[in-house]
Amino acid sequence: xxxxxxxxxxxxxxxxxxxxxxxxxxxxxxxxxxxxxxxxxxxxxxxxxxxxxxxxxxxxxxxxxxxxxxxxxxxxxxxxxxxxxxxxxxxxxxxxxxxxxxxxxxxxxxxxxxxxxxxxxxxxxxxxxxxxxxxxxxxxxxxxxxxxxxxxxxxxxxxxxxxxxxxxxxxxxxxxxxxxxxxxxxxxxxxxxxxxxxxxxxxxxxxxxxxxxxxxxxxxxxxxxxxxxxxxxxxxxxxxxxxxxxxxxxxxxxxxxxxxxx
Amino acid sequence: xxxxxxxxxxxxxxxxxxxxxxxxxxxxxxxxxxxxxxxxxxxxxxxxxxxxxxxxxxxxxxxxxxxxxxxxxxxxxxxxxxxxxxxxxxxxxxxxxxxxxxxxxxxxxxxxxxxxxxxxxxxxxxxxxxxxxxxxxxxxxxxxxxxxxxxxxxxxxxxxxxxxxxxxxxxxxxxxxxxxxxxxxxxxxxxxxxxxxxxxxxxxxxxxxxxxxxxxxxxxxxxxxxxxxxxxxxxxxxxxxxxxxxxxxxxxxxxxxxxxxxxxxxxxxxxxxxxxxxxx
Ligand SMILES: Nc1ncnc2c1ncn2[C@@H]1O[C@H](COP(=O)(O)OP(=O)(O)O)[C@@H](O)[C@H]1O
Ligand SMILES: [Mg+2]
Numbered sequence: 001x002x003x004x005x006x007x008x009x010x011x012x013x014x015x016x017x018x019x020x021x022x023x024x025x026x027x028x029x030x031x032x033x034x035x036x037x038x039x040x041x042x043x044x045x046x047x048x049x050x051x052x053x054x055x056x057x058x059x060x061x062x063x064x065x066x067x068x069x070x071x072x073x074x075x076x077x078x079x080x081x082x083x084x085x086x087x088x089x090x091x092x093x094x095x096x097x098x099x100x101x102x103x104x105x106x107x108x109x110x111x112x113x114x115x116x117x118x119x120x121x122x123x124x125x126x127x128x129x130x131x132x133x134x135x136x137x138x139x140x141x142x143x144x145x146x147x148x149x150x151x152x153x154x155x156x157x158x159x160x161x162x163x164x165x166x167x168x169x170x171x172x173x174x175x176x177x178x179x180x181x182x183x184x185x186x187x188x189x190x191x192x193x194x195x196x197x198x199x200x201x202x203x204x205x206x207x208x209x210x211x212x213x214x215x216x217x218x219x220x221x222x223x224x225x226x227x228x229x230x231x232x233x234x235x236x237x238x239x240x241x242x243x244x245x246x247x248x249x250x251x252x253x254x255x256x257x258x259x260x261x262x
Numbered sequence: 263x264x265x266x267x268x269x270x271x272x273x274x275x276x277x278x279x280x281x282x283x284x285x286x287x288x289x290x291x292x293x294x295x296x297x298x299x300x301x302x303x304x305x306x307x308x309x310x311x312x313x314x315x316x317x318x319x320x321x322x323x324x325x326x327x328x329x330x331x332x333x334x335x336x337x338x339x340x341x342x343x344x345x346x347x348x349x350x351x352x353x354x355x356x357x358x359x360x361x362x363x364x365x366x367x368x369x370x371x372x373x374x375x376x377x378x379x380x381x382x383x384x385x386x387x388x389x390x391x392x393x394x395x396x397x398x399x400x401x402x403x404x405x406x407x408x409x410x411x412x413x414x415x416x417x418x419x420x421x422x423x424x425x426x427x428x429x430x431x432x433x434x435x436x437x438x439x440x441x442x443x444x445x446x447x448x449x450x451x452x453x454x455x456x457x458x459x460x461x462x463x464x465x466x467x468x469x470x471x472x473x474x475x476x477x478x479x480x481x482x483x484x485x486x487x488x489x490x491x492x493x494x495x496x497x498x499x500x501x502x503x504x505x506x507x508x509x510x511x512x513x514x515x516x517x518x519x520x521x522x523x524x525x526x527x528x529x530x531x532x533x534x535x536x537x538x539x540x541x542x
Contacts, residue, residue, distance in 0.1 A: 054448060055448075056444065056447055056448065073450075074447050074448045074449075074450050075450070076448075076449060076450055078448070079448075080444075080445075080448045082441050082444065082445070084439070084441040085441070086441045086442065086444075086445050088442070088460075088463070088464075089540065089541050090463045090464075090466060090538075090539070090540060090541065091463075091540070092540060099449075099459070100449050102459075103446075103449045103450070103451050103455055103459060104449070104450075131539075131540030131541070132540075133540060133541055
């Protein structure tokens with residue numbers, strides 16, 4: 001049972017004005033050492049699904065197994081990169097990257113070596129002593145990425161990590177993530193609302209519907225492993241883009257109708 | 263197997279400070295502190311000269327101010343007397359003890375109010391209104407309970423120092439960004455790690471602002487209570503010299519209290535720089 005297994009995961013939120021179904025029966029697998037992206041309109045339950053896999057949020061029903069173990073709570077072998085800036089402003093880059101290892105009780109010498117390697121991996125060499133306040137948004141996300149990678153988790157979950165960044169930085173960092181993944185081959189589940197980003201990075205895409213949240217389409221990305229930005233103009237990329245777009249559009253139209261008739 | 267959309271080592275944007283930017287910033291800050299210290303020194307010197315001229319020319323005779331040069335002279339004279347050091351030591355002990363006890367109490371209360379929001383909501387209005395009450399008024403009661411000694415002053419000054427710190431600590435802890443607490447959870451931090459690794463550093467700007475208030479309140483509380491009733495201490499001595507019409511020595515003691523408060527302020531500014539290193 002390697003990889004991530006989602007078994008009929010439901011999540012609903014009860015509030016005074018009623019019930020919100022955020023995730024409605026998702027059954028999927030992320031094969032070990034593969035890169036899978038989730039695309040879907042905002043509010044479709046992507047973050048909630050990721051929080052359940054990370055053990056931050058209990059499922060109302062259903063279950064998640066990671067590498068054969070049932071998820072019952074957070075686990076340091078599951079690394080999470082958040083959408084919001086999660087760097088610690090009172091620690092410089094090196095201390096930020098060491099934070100996760102420090103909490104895990106890694107020895108000082110090992111911490112320093114692993115932090116240096118992770119900082120190099122994300123391209124922040126030379127900024128070890130800088131504080132987050134002096135870094136751009138993209139560099140802070142690199143710090144968060146390095147902090148997660150330094151613990152060498154078997155599974156990495158990323159919730160729109162680059163959504164708050166400008167288009168160019170996003171493309172740069174997407175390429176970095178893909179490059180890093182090709183070195184580490186961790187199991188990655190990557191949430192985004194950018195279709196091109198999802199196609200460029202992943203081996204498989206799950207398309208989520210507007211509401212209630214389930215996976216309406218699973219698309220294998222049969223592009224070559226070695227891809228660069230030029231692939232965007234290839235016919236196959238366009239076909240894949242159209243396929244994802246068509247699924248999403250059908251669903252968002254239905255979403256608008258729901259809102260209008262509600 | 264690089265993707266090749268861009269080189270893996272992205273060149274840093276130009277507008278960013280050079281590597282080791284934090285140290286560079288710190289280096290810039292020191293002259294700034296020196297500059298403001300120099301500005302206050304100049305201001306004091308100007309004031310000193312003005313008062314000197316005013317007193318010497320008789321324009322300030324009504325105020326009873328002695329010549330500033332005489333005050334400095336008698337202050338230096340005080341340093342040789344055992345009586346001065348006994349008063350000074352007693353006041354420093356009171357202030358120091360109430361800062362330590364007040365900070366521990368305030369920080370602890372702030373953390374408890376954050377951990378137990380219900381308790382925090384119940385107590386906050388009382389704390390806020392206590393904050394507005396001159397607690398020195400409870401000193402006679404404390405004298406009855408504890409006696410005329412450093413203990414009763416330390417107890418009340420500690421409480422005075424603790425209240426603003428407790429309120430600030432609670433506000434700071436409530437303002438922690440949720441993503442930082444989420445990070446703590448994903449890293450399986452235990453309660454101690456979350457508190458010392460995330461919560462307190464995250465709330466540090468508010469806590470440090472509370473600390474500044476705590477120090478000021480400890481100082482004001484100790485000296486004011488000595489001033490009303492005591493058998494020792496700088497505040498007591500000033501009151502005594504006032505009642506015996508020893509104007510010159512009284513101003514020398516007042517001068518010492520001023521120096522003490524400036525010293526505490528400078529120490530706090532230095533502590534603040536260390537505690538808030540790297541922010542903004
Ligand atoms: N803690 C919560 N309490 C109530 N409703 C929530 C909570 N978290 C998310 N929701 C709701 O669940 C739905 C899915 O949210 P989310 O998973 O954040 O979507 P996405 O990440 O795809 O934008 C939304 O309608 C949102 O309002
Ligand atoms: Mg989201």
